Amino acid sequence: MLLLAFDTATPAVTAALYDTDAAAVLAEETRIDARRHGELLLPAVDRVLSSAGVRKEDLGAIAVGIGPGPYTGLRVGLVTAAALGSALDLPVHGVCTLDGIAHAARAQGLTGPFAVATDARRKEVYWARYDAEGERVTEPAVDRPAEIAERLSGIPVVGAGALLYPDAFPDARPPEHVSAGALAGAAAERLAAGRELPQPLPLYLRRPDAQVPANYKTVLPA
Numbered sequence: 001m002l003l004l005a006f007d008t009a010t011p012a013v014t015a016a017l018y019d020t021d022a023a024a025v026l027a028e029e030t031r032i033d034a035r036r037h038g039e040l041l042l043p044a045v046d047r048v049l050s051s052a053g054v055r056k057e058d059l060g061a062i063a064v065g066i067g068p069g070p071y072t073g074l075r076v077g078l079v080t081a082a083a084l085g086s087a088l089d090l091p092v093h094g095v096c097t098l099d100g101i102a103h104a105a106r107a108q109g110l111t112g113p114f115a116v117a118t119d120a121r122r123k124e125v126y127w128a129r130y131d132a133e134g135e136r137v138t139e140p141a142v143d144r145p146a147e148i149a150e151r152l153s154g155i156p157v158v159g160a161g162a163l164l165y166p167d168a169f170p171d172a173r174p175p176e177h178v179s180a181g182a183l184a185g186a187a188a189e190r191l192a193a194g195r196e197l198p199q200p201l202p203l204y205l206r207r208p209d210a211q212v213p214a215n216y217k218t219v220l221p222a
Contacts, residue, residue, distance in 0.1 A: 001060035002026075004084075005184035006045060008037040008077035009069025009097040010118055010160065012177035015044040017052045018184035020060075020191070025181035027051040032177065037076040045080075056088055063187040065178060066094040067203035068126040068140050069118070074202050081200055093187055094198035098128045098140055098159075100183035104175050105158045106134040107182065115152045117145075117161030117169065118177075125161030126205065127152075142205045145169065 006015040011034035017026045027048040031040050049056065064081035067074045085092035098116045105114065117127040120142050127148060129138045145161070145168035152169065162172035175182075190197055 002054060002058055003061050003063055003184050003188060004045065004049075004059050005063040005095075005180040005187065006041060006077055006080070007065030007095075007097055007100065007178050007180055007183050008041060009065045009067040009074045010177045011073075012179070013037050013040040013044060014178060014180040014183075015041065015048050016180035016184050017048045017054060018063075018181065018188060020188045023185070023188065025184065026054070028179065028181045030177070030179055034073065037073045041076055041080055045084075056084070059088060059090055062090050062092045063095050063184055063197075064092060064200050065097040065100060065183055066198055066200060067097050068120070068142065068205045069097060069203075070121065071202075071204055074204070078200055078202055085200075092200045093191070094200040095183050095187045096128075096136070096140060096198065096203065097178050097183070098126065099136060099186050100178040100180075101159050101175060102128075102130050102134055102136065103186035103189075104179055104182035105173065107185070108175070110156060110158065110173065112155070114156045114158060114173075115162075117157050117159045119160045119164055120205075125165070127157075127161060129155075140203060140205065 001020045003018040014030040016028035115129045117125040120126045145165040149168040156171045157169040160176045162169040
């Protein structure tokens, strides 16, 4: 089966085409730009399909990162996945973005228990802990680095959140951001094992940064 995967929950706008039968990434593209998710995603999808010589009609499913991540970027990927899934009559599977980073870290040779932390802004990180098999053992959460430093002491912490706060996470490791190829690999492994994947719904963990001003008044037409 050909699986189209993409993620916009981090500053990485990443898309990949994955062959689940061969367990191989056929094409992948990643751009780091926290402000242009909506502009970059669909062209990236078109390029990975073109690079692999695959039509949208040849796809078997879509996997999309559900976060945790900032509201504006995250919804770009989820809305795009919903639109493509509806237009092409494809199943759409959600994948925790932290799980995609964890999958990549294990593929790069990381062993033993570890954690993943991404940048949540506001001097906070989104994070979760993983066991020696790479399985997530805590629910994704958002906290200040100092508040979880002791809980994660003694294990590697992967991701941009760890690299941003070396005092709290002295054993910070790459990869910095999620890749769609790793996200697809994580999804494919779970599907092959008969395990359910999350619904493609956003994992925000907190309210959007944008707020309506307290003195804002709605003016109705006469």
